[in-house]
Amino acid sequence: MPIAPHPQSTAELFQALQENDRRPYGRTRTVTAEELVDAAEQFEDPAVLVHALLELQEAYTYGSEPRKSPVVFARLLTVFDEQPDVFDERLRHQLFWRFKWVAHALRQLPEIPLTSLRQWLQEMRERYEKADLGLQPYYGQAYQLAAHVGEDTALAHELWAGRTRTRLSDCEACEICQSALYHLRAGDDERALRAFEPVLAGKESCKEEPARSASYALLPLLRTGRADRARELHLTGYRACRRNPSMSEEVGRHLEFCALTGNEARGLELLAENRNLFDEVDSPLDQYGFLTGVEVLLQRVELLGHGELPAAGYTGRTWTVAELRAEVRGRADDLAARFDARNGTTTHTDRRRSRLERAPLVESLELSLRPRALDDVAPTAQVAAPAARPVAAVPDDLTELILRARALDEEGHPVAPACWERLRTLVAARDYAHPDDPAVGPLVRLRADLLAEEANRAGNKDEYAESAALHEEAAALYDDAGEPGHAAVCRASALLATAEIPAAQDADGAEAKDAELAEVHAAMVRLHEDTPDHAPFLEARLLRLRVTALALRLQASGDKEQVATVFAEVDRLHAFATRHDIAGQISGALLLRASTHALSGDLPAAVTEIDALLDRLRAHGPAWHLPRTLGLRGRFQFGLRDAQAAYDNLAEALRLAAQWPADTVDTSRLHSDLAEACMHLGRPDEALRHLTRSAEVALRRGSRVDAFCTYSNAAQLSLDLGRIEDCIALVDSLLTEPDVTAGELDDRLVAQLRLTRARALHAGEDLKAATAEFVTLAAESAAWDDDPGIHAMIAAETAVLLGESGEFDWARGVADQALAAHDREARYELLSNSLRELARLQAQQQGPEGLPGALAFLADAGRIADEARAADYEAQGRALDPALAYEYGRVNAHAGEYEDALAALEKALGLLxxxxxxxxxxxxxxxxxxxxxxxxxxxxxxxxxxxxxxxxxxxxxxxxxxxxxxxxxxxxxxxxxxx
Incomplete structure (x- = not known):
């Protein structure tokens, strides 16, 4: 990617170097650095070339291209030998510092003979001695070479660690890591962890620390029983090294950690996120470390019987776990052999074997808020239906299977879907032969049954249009089969499903929905009357559909005059079901009666009704209705503001739901309601667990939008709880989902997740990453013409982050975008707060020089306050006018305008x-x-x-x-x- 424009002066070139220095390491930065060296050679000033070469060597070093780094350094050394006066004290320091970079680069290349590595260290020593520099950095490199080769490192470590540090020594954090690794290789986990602690505690850090030390500390922490600390370091450390070619070894150790803690599915997820490392890591030593970690993970997945799972590997083809493991094993074995051949030892083969032979260190360690098993990532993974209750197995005999499916379906038994699923598979087979049995009936009847069951499943997933179409198709087949009762039920179900298709939520839309549901009920009554003499269970279903239509109408309209009509239909259903002893419909009628009381606003009566129903269910069944009924009672208790009673009912509902197949009860809703109860009871951590469980259940059922909305709430709650890394890890996991990366999920929902992530990065003091995400979101949301308020919010937050970074010109432009969006959809308080904060930041950071810009921000905030006052807007937080006056006081104080500051503060006091x-x-x-x-x-x-x-x-x-x-x-x- 060429530079544009090409630097025409040394000043422009230096500016281009500074801009490139702000880029992340990778191909864009490296290519730009190469072009800047070419540009520097056009100028006669050798200092310009030196600066450009230093930038290029840094790009190669941290971009994992060790073969090129020594070549660039050789050019620098030549300039230094020929024109030493070009190097001021800072450049001279840089030059001698980078002897260590070259030593590190040469170790990474197995084609470089060991004698050449030792010769380079001798060159470094002689240069340092000639320049009268301390030799501690040289001995540090000598120790690292000994550790790499696998020699006895005791003496080398003593010669390095026993010497006084110099200005050219590695930073404290890096030296601490090396000392800790010395103890770790000696098998002393406790001493290694004590050595790591200053870095892991954040007391010492650098560009690659504490992420590097964290990756090495993971397994020792597990071995010494500190799993929670290991989890914490996995979350923080992984985020700091993911997708970074120069830290691919660290990524490999995080993959290994997942494999040894029962988090194989999480490991595959992280592997997919780091697929770029297969192709972008040019360092053989880094490749060796990364691939060994990958193999530990893939070996574990294959050992658990999931070698057929897809895995992210080298580009150009798709891989299964087993295929990728074989490829990785061959490459890593070859790299280990090459290093050992160069070094004359078996160190790398032995270290690799040791990693691959490790057994899991803990059976299960929950690493994220989204625990997943390997079954969850299978291409055709189906959720197993737990069935603790003793229920009859699905029959093998076809005739018996058909009859049993219909009998179970008639009573609404939760095992019926398993029978239908088995029949669906059998009927779809080419060799299917339908039983010639009058009790079974014709094939067209069975096909109608299967369509009706599929329609019901679509309705349960809120796929109402699909449900209505399937019901109509089933009705036609029932007509062909001579089953008018079944056809009537399907047509009534289609009417109801059509009415439930979401419509516009304005006043006219509400009135239209009310009229539509009234007509649906009338059509059901006509349909019922036109097809008399149904079997009792079909008659009860028609009556149940009639009640449901009226109940939905009451729910949509809120018109209490409709309550009596609903109760009349409920009584009709209850009387009929009681007369024919249809237990499931008796329960349904009583449940609808309780719900109608709740819709009418009489919650005590609703609880009384539902308590009577619970007594009946416990005595007479059906038992599978208990979880749903307890769940509804819990929601009634919310309305009565009894959070503890709600919690108890919901928890019992969830316990009982586990006794039945997964789709019997909406456990996603139960978990969601339990989360709400926990929040009311002051138990937010438990609420967070229920939110994530709710989302995962919804995801498995295919309700992806609902699942992502719930996950978004969980991410926000984790951020509110200060669990920043959990929040980021959760969102990162969601953003790697295939429909998200393919752009198939709602863009606003994805943006909400990214916004939460950006806020978490900010809360975690990763200002650079937070600002980058906010800037991207602000640019994207600017195109949302239908939602300017969202853009105003994102742009306002972005401007504040840019202000925190000192980018006030940029912040001004983004703030203007927020103001323009505010003019289209008012966000008074949000904009006022952001503009005041920007003014404070600019005055605080720039003093008198920043006063004009700060006052301009406050002038905009003043206009917002005037508009809010004219609109009779009341702020939810601080009142806008006194807050503005106070900020004028603070801004003027920062700028040294103390009389103006005092006057503004007195005005604020008067307004308060x-x-x-x-x-x-x-x-x-x-x-x-x-x-x-x-x-x-x-x-x-x-x-x-x-x-x-x-x-x-x-x-x-x-x-x-x-x-x-x-x-x-x-x-x-x-x-x-x-x-």
Whole structure:
């Protein structure tokens, strides 16, 4: 990718070098660096070429291209030998520092003879001695070579670690990692972990640390029983190295960690995310480390019987786990042999064998909020239906199977779907022969049965259009089979499914829905009357559909005048089902009666009805209705604000649901409701677990939009709980789903996930990554003409992050985008808060020089406040006008305009009024504190400042706001001490 425009001066070239330095390591940065070297050679100034060569060597080193790094350094060394005056102190330091980079690069290449590696170290030593530089860095490289070759490292370690560090020594974090690895290779996990701790605790860091140390510490932590710490380091460490060619070894160790903790499915997911490393890692030593970690994972997956699963591997073809493992094994074995041949030892083959022979260290360690098993990633994975209750197995005899399927379906038994599924497979076979048995009936009847069951499943997934079409098709086949009762039920079901297809949610749409459902009920009544003499179970189904249509109408309209009509239909169904002893429909009628009470607003009556139903179900069944009924009782208890009772009912419903096949009860809804109960009970961590379980169940059922919405809520909750890395890992996992990467999922839902991730990155103080994500989202959302409010929100947050990075010109442009979107769809409070924060950041970072820009942001915030006041808008948080006045005070104080600051703060106090209210007292006290500091310290007028502070302390104390007086008392004491 050529540079544009080509640098025409050394100043432009230096600017281009700075811009390239901000790019992530990879091909774009490397190619640009190569072109900048070509450009530098056109100028006569050798210093320009030196800077360009240094940038190129860095790109090669951190872009995992070790073969090219020594070549560039040789050019630098030639310039230094011929023109040493070109190198100022900083450039000279850079040159001698990079002797270590070359030593590292040569170790990575098995084609470089061992004698050449030792010769280079001798060259480094002689150069350092000639320049009167300490030799500790040389001994550090000598130790690393010994460890690489597999020699006895005790002496080499002592010669390095026992020497005093110099300015050219590796950073503290890197040296700590090397010392820890010395103990780790000696088999002393505890001592290694103690050595790692300063880096893992964040006390020492660099470009590659603590991510590198974290990857090495994972297994020792498991071996010493510190699984929670290992999990934490996996989340933070993996994110820092993923997709990074220069840290492919670290990625391999994270894959190995997944394989040894029962997280094989998570490992395959991470492998797919790092597929680029198969092709972008040019370092043979890094390839060896990465591929060995990959093989540990693939070996484990194959050992568990899933060698046929797809796996992400080398580009150009698709791979199964077994195929990729064979390919990886061959390549890694060859690399290990080449290094051992070069080094004259068996070290790399032995280390590789040791990793591959490790057994899992824990049976199961939950690494993410989205626990998955290998069955979940299978191409045709089906959710197993747990059936703890003793139910009859699916018959092998075809006639018996058909009759049993119909009998179970008649009573609504949860095993019926398994029978239908078996029949669907048999009927689809080429050699299917239909039984010649009058009890079974013709093949067309069976085909109608299968279509009707498929239609019901589509309706349960809210695929109403598909359900309606299938029901109509089934009805036609039932007509052909001479089954008018079944045909009537299917046509009534099609009417109801059509009515449930979502429509526009405006006032006219609501009225239309009410009229549609009224007509659906009328059509069902006509259909019922036109087809008399049904079997009792079919008659009951028609009556049930009639009630359901009226109940949906009442739910949509909220018109309580319809309640009596619904109850009349419920009573008709209940009486009929009782007369014919149809247990499932008796239960259904009672459930609809309770629901109707709830819809009418009479929750106590709803609970009374449902309690009677629960008593009946426990005594007479059907038992599979209990989970759904308990779930509904739990939701009623929410309405009565009894979260504990709701929790107890929902938890019992979930326990009972586990006794039946998976689709019998909507456990996704039960988990979701339990999450709500947990939040009301102050148990957010348990709520988070239920949210993720709810989402995963929905995902397995094919309800992907519902699943992703729930996962989005879980991600936000994890962020609210401060579980930042869990939040990021969850969203990253979701964003790798095939329909997301293919752009098939709703773009707004995906954007919400990415927005949550960006906020988590910000909360985790990864400002660079957060800003990059926000900038991308802001650019994408600018095209959402149907939703300018969302763009205003994203652009406003993006502008603040750019301000935190000091990019105020860029922030200004993005803030203007937010303001333009706000003009189309008002976001008063959001924009005001963001503009005030931008003003504070600019004044704080730039002082007087940033005052004009800061005041411009505040002027925009003032316009927003004026608009809000005119629209009678009430802020949910701080009132906009006093908050704006306070920010004028703070901005002017940062810029040294203390009189203006004091005037603004006094205006803010006037706007706030008396501090009696709890929601005002803190803000009022802060205004007084800042005014006192400006007046007493910066304007050197302590007497009036103390008068102000003492009066405020007395007022707040009298009003009972003693906590708010603490900062004022502290400032007053300081002013008195300085008088």
């Amino acid at each position: 009024g008396e501090p009696g209210r709890d929601d005002v007292a803190g803000e009022w006290a802060e205004c007084v504190r800042l005014a006192g500091a400006v007046e007493g310290i910066y304007l050197d007028r302590p007497a009036p400042a103390l008068t102000r502070l003492d009066a405020a302390i007395s007022r707040l104390t009298a009003l009972g706001h003693t906590e708010e007086t603490e900062s004022l008392t502290s400032l007053a004491a300081r002013l008195r001490d300085e008088q």
